[in-house]
Amino acid sequence: MRRTDVLAGIAALGILASAALAQDRQPAWVMTPDHPAPREIDAYRFDGVDYIDANEVARLFRASKYWRAELEKMVLKVGDTRVRLTVGSPYVFVEDQGANLFAPVRWGDGRMLVPVRLATDVLDELVPERVTWRTEARQLRFDTGEPNLLAIECEERSNGTLVEVRLSQPLDATLEPSNEDRFVVVVPDGVASDALLGLVRGAGLVDSVRTLQEPGRAVITLHLGSAGSARLVARTTPPRLVLAITEGVDEEIPAPEYDRGVVDQVPSVARIVLDPGHGGADRGARSSSDVAEKDVTLAIARVTRELLRERLGVEVELTRDDDQFRSTQARSETANRMKADLFVSLHADGWFHPSTSGFSIGVHRAEAEVSVAGIDAWGSHDPLAHERSEFFAELLLERLSETLPGPSHGVKLADFAVLEGTTMPSVLLECGFLTNSTDASNLADPGFQKKIAEGIVAAIAEYRNALAEGGGTAP
């Protein structure tokens, strides 16, 4: 009986304590560009003033925390600015400037709690986002500015699905490499309207569209019911992004637009330089069965050379025809000296996990070329060559998609060393992953190497025809 009494007493005390805490704890929701969906955080109300955990504030503002227990002071360092808080005081100091929160910083629930006003009136000034507190909804919002992504519409067509993103102003966007049943469009400087955020139902080939707001950009993900292909076109009148989704290649679907105003600058495609990556002591990526990238690339280059000569009658040069090391600069200089019309650097990829397989194409980043134009003789900096590089890369992806098992990882833009000095359209082809056992086995197989070569030859033939017929860079 006595034991029962003690237990009953402890239970009663627990209930009373919990009830007291619950009285002050009132959940709130935070909405940031990274996580536009409301995320619940602990919040408290004391004497009519809303408080949140100082640790949560530090996380939201990406601040460093410095805590001096003996003085009960905390310093939040937001960027280079220090904000000093003292338990029991409503005054905070932003560097040397004082600010009044009109309610003291305090302890509660075993945490240091700060008035919400600290976020909206003080720290708000230290970050690019506008920070607001909606009392009734109990929402702390971080907004990036006026929306410029207004609406997304999916329209089913007889030969595919068109996805149109309506904009308030022209914006650039990129179609990021992704899975065949998922396409990701990144819109730098994009600010999605509230109505767009989250997941909405699609139409036709598109099951759903998810829009997320991230710092400095909007990200639109299209989920398809099955594998498909996508092309992205930015249009200016009216401003919009158009994505054409097909189950296969369909000429009626709008293709990327290229500048056709430079007809007279389009020569033939008569001289091609193939670059077998790595060589000598530089073995490149390796498979678990010790297949070396340098050997695979040389084999593919040789068979491609034969097919190009045989089928297209073009002049072909290799940057190396044996197992020797050559610097990236020496390779591109070979192509420049040859006055090549096209440069294809051949590689086999590697990844940290064996499950990744497939092929991709690298194109040198355009901005890097422009940034050194006219200053450094090293490098082409020719916008037309860059456009044609991207155009050829798209053709090559399409042709390889027909001949290789894939998946395609799309086009990567980076400062590729072997491409940065070339003066002609140039790409870096990653034929497969040596870190994937199936890909590695394929890459070492002469039959598979010939398939790759056939894809390259078909793409070059199409590229040559496109230039000859249109005079520009459009397909």
Add this chain to the structure above:
Amino acid sequence: MKGATVIMLAVLAGVAVLFFALRRDDAATVAPPTVGEPTGTRTVELFFPRAGGGIAGEMREVVAGEFVEEDVRRAIEELVTAGESGIAPLPPGTRLLNVYFDGEGEVTLNFSSDLRANHPGGSDAELATIQCIVSTLGVNFPGVDRVRLLVEGEAVPTLAGHVSLRDALHVRDYRETRKAE
């Protein structure tokens, strides 16, 4: 026995009243939590390669130092240990030897030779390593807009034969491509 029960409940009620009184009158008398080290902590978003390709950010709490160079070192050295994907973007044994800020937005990281010698190779893996380094700095250290990589104090053309390190890497060019998942 009944009397004992009554006394017990009375004592508990007294304790509860005392609890409220203390809590309401002076919040500061509640014991401070055991937060932080004397030097503080910092929540950072670190970037790691994903198993299926691409990279993704993860939040981690790391010790914060008095100088930003220390913070950079701690953040970058976290990249030697695997993320949630089980993958580390920096090869085993890689050490960050020095960190320099030029005061104009460029930070130079000087790594040990392990960064090149132990790298698995392939342009995707090489690009991911660079993206993870650059993105971790770009996201967590406002003001950093260029990153220059050195190995054992020397400029190197590439890490694994593909991505040029001739110039400093612009954060805007190599910031990770976070997928909307």
